[in-house]
Amino acid sequence: MAAAGSSGAQPVAGGRVRPHCDRSRIAMRCASSPCRIEAGYALVAVLWMVSALMLLVSALVFQARTELRTVTAVRDTALAEARGDAAIQMALRFIASDVKQFSAQRSLDVEFDGEGVRVLVTPLNGLVAINAAPEPLLTALFAHGAGLDPATAQTLAQRVIDWRDPDGAALPRGGENPEYAAAGVPFRTRGGAFEAPEDLLQVLGMDLETYDKIRGLITVDGGSARTNPLAAPFEVLLVLAQGNAAVAERVAAARDAGQVQVDTTTLMQEFTDQSSSSRFRLKAFVPLGAERAIVRTVTVDAAPPPSSRLPWVVLRSERALGIDGSASVAQR
Numbered sequence: 157m158a159a160a161g162s163s164g165a166q167p168v169a170g171g172r173v174r175p176h177c178d179r180s181r182i183a184m185r186c187a188s189s190p191c192r193i194e195a196g197y198a199l200v201a202v203l204w205m206v207s208a209l210m211l212l213v214s215a216l217v218f219q220a221r222t223e224l225r226t227v228t229a230v231r232d233t234a235l236a237e238a239r240g241d242a243a244i245q246m247a248l249r250f251i252a253s254d255v256k257q258f259s260a261q262r263s264l265d266v267e268f269d270g271e272g273v274r275v276l277v278t279p280l281n282g283l284v285a286i287n288a289a290p291e292p293l294l295t296a297l298f299a300h301g302a303g304l305d306p307a308t309a310q311t312l313a314q315r316v317i318d319w320r321d322p323d324g325a326a327l328p329r330g331g332e333n334p335e336y337a338a339a340g341v342p343f344r345t346r347g348g349a350f351e352a353p354e355d356l357l358q359v360l361g362m363d364l365e366t367y368d369k370i371r372g373l374i375t376v377d378g379g380s381a382r383t384n385p386l387a388a389p390f391e392v393l394l395v396l397a398q399g400n401a402a403v404a405e406r407v408a409a410a411r412d413a414g415q416v417q418v419d420t421t422t423l424m425q426e427f428t429d430q431s432s433s434s435r436f437r438l439k440a441f442v443p444l445g446a447e448r449a450i451v452r453t454v455t456v457d458a459a460p461p462p463s464s465r466l467p468w469v470v471l472r473s474e475r476a477l478g479i480d481g482s483a484s485v486a487q488r
Contacts, residue, residue: 232444237476240440240452243273247438251277251458252467255434258458260386260411266440274441280455281433282387284395285378286356287349291317291327293381293395293427300399301391302369312361319359322347331360350376352472375437377455377471382429385420386411396423434459435471444478451477 243266251258261282264275284297294313298304304312314330324347326332333344343358353371356362373392385396390408397403403422410418420428440452453474460469 233450233476233478236442236444236450237452239268239271239273240442240450240476242268243275243440243442244438244452244454247275247277247440248456248458248468251436255458256432258436259432261389271443273443276439276441278389278437278439279384279387279433280375280378280435280437281380281382281384281431282389283375283378283392283437284373284383285376285380286316286353286374287320287376288379288381290381290427293383293424296395296398296424297370297373298366300395300397301373302366304366308361312359312366315359315361316356319345320347320349336360352376375455377435378433380429380431382427382431384430384433385423385428386418386430387433393423396428398424447480449479451479453477 246266246268247264250264258277258279261276261278264277266273266275284293284301286294289297291310291313294316295306295309298309298312299306302309311329314327318326318330318332324332326335331339331345336344339360341360343360346355346358350356353374353376354367355376356367356371356374357364373389373395383392383396385393385407388396390404393404393407394401397407400422407418407420407423435455435457437453437455442450442452444450455471455473457469457471460466
């Protein structure tokens with residue numbers, strides 16, 4: 157009887173035999189069978205999962221960095237606004253001590269918390285009072301302050317007057333409520349004073365571009381129909397000079413040099429005077445990095461009536477704005 161190991165089969169229970177398992181042959185079959193393909197699929201799946209996890213981690217890191225930059229920017233802006241408010245309060249103490257020193261536009265350099273802040277002080281009588289300015293002055297404002305053509309400038313000037321006057325009769329180029337209704341706009345004339353500079357945007361035909369060009373030249377807190385060129389920014393001088401830059405520069409140079417008598421006869425004489433004002437617009441320019449600044453603007457009455465029991469009264473406070481080129485703007 158042949159030995160079990162030499163027959164190529166092994167006995168099992170019940171008298172059956174099991175073929176001998178050749179492991180080397182099985183290994184060779186697996187190397188060239190679907191086993192290898194399945195292993196490749198598994199490797200690719202793992203690589204895809206790793207790549208997906210890396211993308212997810214990268215996205216989370218990017219989001220975290222973006223949020224950190226946003227929080228940092230908000231914090232820096234809030235601190236800059238606080239420094240601007242503090243600088244304005246310090247400047248107001250100086251102004252209230254002697255209002256007459258500020259009969260003309262001046263800039264003050266204030267230091268707060270180790271940071272230098274420039275505060276530009278403009279008497280309101282150096283601006284165009286849109287609640288009192290007559291049509292020719294308003295026309296010059298829109299023509300030489302906003303760069304509109306003469307016809308459009310006159311139209312806007314008359315519409316401003318129609319918006320604020322109490323009667324319902326429209327000027328030849330103006331507009332009362334029927335014209336607003338015919339134009340399909342939601343606004344109507346007020347028949348009263350402009351309460352904020354932004355009210356100009358309710359005037360028929362006024363757009364953001366025009367308003368943005370003149371908003372720094374106007375005030376609603378001054379009641380005079382005339383403008384004091386000695387207190388006016390250069391852009392207002394250009395309006396009073398009816399666009400003649402040479403005339404505006406000559407008046408500004410003489411005024412800024414401290415001349416006692418400044419020749420203003422080349423300006424629109426019927427709309428100028430040399431009155432004083434206790435109301436001022438203060439702009440604080442707070443540096444925010446090398447190329448950025450925060451501008452904080454406050455309008456105040458530095459000589460309120462004694463009944464107020466306050467050294468000054470804030471008439472309006474504007475939202476802080478971010479600007480580029482802080483050095484050049486702060487000089488204006």
